[in-house]
Amino acid sequence: MVDVVVIGGGFGGTAVAKALDDIADVTIVEPRDAFVYNVAALRGLTDPAWTDRLFFPYDKLLRRGRVLRERAVRVDASKIELGSGERIDADFVVLATGSAYPFPAKTDDEDSAAAKARFHAARAELAAAERVLLLGAGAVGLELAGEITAAWPGRSVTLLDPAQDILGGGFHPDLRAELRRQLAELGVEVILGTGLRADPPSRAGELATFTTVTRSGRTIEADIWFRCFGVRPVSDYLAAELSEARRADGYLEVTPELRLRGQDRVFAVGDLVATADGKTAKAAGLHAEVVAANIRALIGGVGELREHRPGPDAIALPLGPGGGASYSPEAGVLGAEATARLKGADLRITPYREMFGLAPQ
Incomplete structure (x- = not known):
């Protein structure tokens, strides 16, 4: 089986790893000891009942693959150097290190x-x-x-x-x-x-x-x-051959197939990519679907590669559990009641808990 190394265990990286777990030897390289559900971070600040809900252990995410608690310090198209000095090989690399943002929207604590x-x-x-x-x-x-x-x-x-x-x-x-x-x-x-x-x-x-x-x-x-x-993409670990696709602002230039520009077997998902998508968990999930499908096609040697097409601006923005507004081109503007139904009370956490093998709240 081929080795797929995913750099980053956030929304996009975990989705790619989960989708390829049955067909490849998957390794997620992630310095944190738990996945952080940043979508609910602001409620985790104001509501103590939500604080523990933000953190999902990785141990039930993959059936065959592994999550390696390490930091990637140098990544090229086939080798990853870790902070410990260890090196691991990869047939495919997926860059999914996301972005940094001031607390409390995100936290830089690895524990x-x-x-x-x-x-x-x-x-x-x-x-x-x-x-x-x-x-x-x-x-x-x-x-x-x-x-x-x-x-x-x-x-x-x-x-x-x-x-x-x-x-x-x-x-x-x-x-x-x-x-x-x-x-x-x-x-x-x-x-x-x-x-x-x-x-x-x-x-x-x-x-x-x-x-x-x-x-x-x-x-x-x-x-x-x-x-x-103050969002800042985390992409400073790329080796010379990959860093050529890194823009001055830190975002990565990708092809429509979400391959890193100039690379055949290196992909990027989520906040890293210089596409017109919003920097959201939903966008990272859509990227992951395309990348997982393309890696499966390349492993099997059959089928055409999929292309990602950024959608129009859409948002569901809660103002507390019972307020907020939403917009999509199809539905138009929705007020507080509809937004609370869409996102307000549970902040869409249940599908992600299921993905990590956790019981519903």
Whole structure:
């Protein structure tokens, strides 16, 4: 059987590995001791019942393959060098290391116990704060504002963004209008068109009353703040021959078959790829379907390779368990009730728990 090495055990990497487990010797190289369901990370911050639910052990994911708790430090088309100094060979390589993002949307802790402790500590700080400042009015900032006001109704929350409107991307203006309406009902203040002259003096997530000033001269007082922008693809481990496909911003150029540009047996999925998809778990899953099908075709030597075609912008953005808005070209804009049915209460966690062999919550 051929050796398939998947670099990264996130949404895209685990889906590829699961799909190829019956036909190849699959190894996932992942430094974390557990899969992190980042879709629910913001609720994991505000709701203690959700904190432990974010972390799935890997031991029931694969029937034949293995998850190697290591960090890949140098990857080329057929060899992977690990942080321990060990080298492993691969017939196919799948790059699935995703992206880094400021806490709490993502955590950089590799030990799940340490990550849980960080969420619990940050929640205690947040619970004691009367005024919250969120820097960034994209999807993360909006969702975090909704989670905070759902957990602590009446809490003062301010969203600040230099952009002229909330939620970047090619979404319908009616979606933004619906989100702005709900934010106003929640009492969230939205300040657009200006940023801060400098970062607040305290660390993000630290309870410490401060005063800061926007570039437009407005004074803001808050007790705690969080950074809700700053996604960064994790791709700095690529060896010379693969790094040629790495753009200056860290994203990877791929072919329609999701092969790394210039490579026949190296694929990339998820947040890494420089496609028009949103950086979402859903997009990573769609990439994984294409890559798994193409590797199966190459192993068997039959069938044409599939191509990935990015779909139009679509989103389901909760503002707490009972609020939010959604958009797709087919359905148009959906309000709070429909969004709560789509994503609000369980944040679509059940299919992923089943994939990892875990019982439903």
